[in-house]
Amino acid sequence: NAGVTQTPKFRVLKTGQSMTLLCAQDMNHEYMYWYRQDPGMGLRLIHYSVGEGTTAKGEVPDGYNVSRLKKQNFLLGLESAAPSQTSVYFCASSYGWDTPYEQYFGPGTRLTVT
């Protein structure tokens, strides 16, 4: 049982390049989330999904797209990276309405855009 995994762990991009971050969970969770963490800002929600095939915008969605084609995977895409997207990205998942209510976080992806 690996929990929540993220690929890659580190990445350096040049401005304008694109990339996809992969989040996978093996706990059969319904809900999945993408957050970004910047110094002094706490975590902010980018996009989330309440089930396979569904996605919705969070607090800071601009410049990102997501897809959830399979229940266990949640992909975060940057179409044209900007220096302002330099951050640590965390994926999380949870069962949904039922207990337990915890959100389980992945190890994070450290992204630098130059």
Add this chain to the structure above:
Amino acid sequence: ELKVEQNPLFLSMQEGKNYTIYCNYSTTSDRLYWYRQDPGKSLESLFVLLSNGAVKQEGRLMASLDTKARLSTLHITAAVHDLSATYFCAVSSGGGADGLTFGKGTHLIIQP
């Protein structure tokens, strides 16, 4: 718009002392979470508080929730160096479906 404020944002204390971190939130919430984060690491779940008056304890940490005051506290008893970390509170308003709103975190340093 749901807002979450933590204070203090930075705390340096000595081993053996007691202290409390405060978390205020702006609108009705159905769940309140406390997380711990070590430098360069992910978030570790500490507590989930669901109802008014809820109190949970784990070791030297105790969390409580007052939904009427929209306030949660994380109390540290007889602090030890291993508790040095950043502590976040977070709130959900939609059963968790629409994610969590986090405070900015409290950076706690416990000195021997």
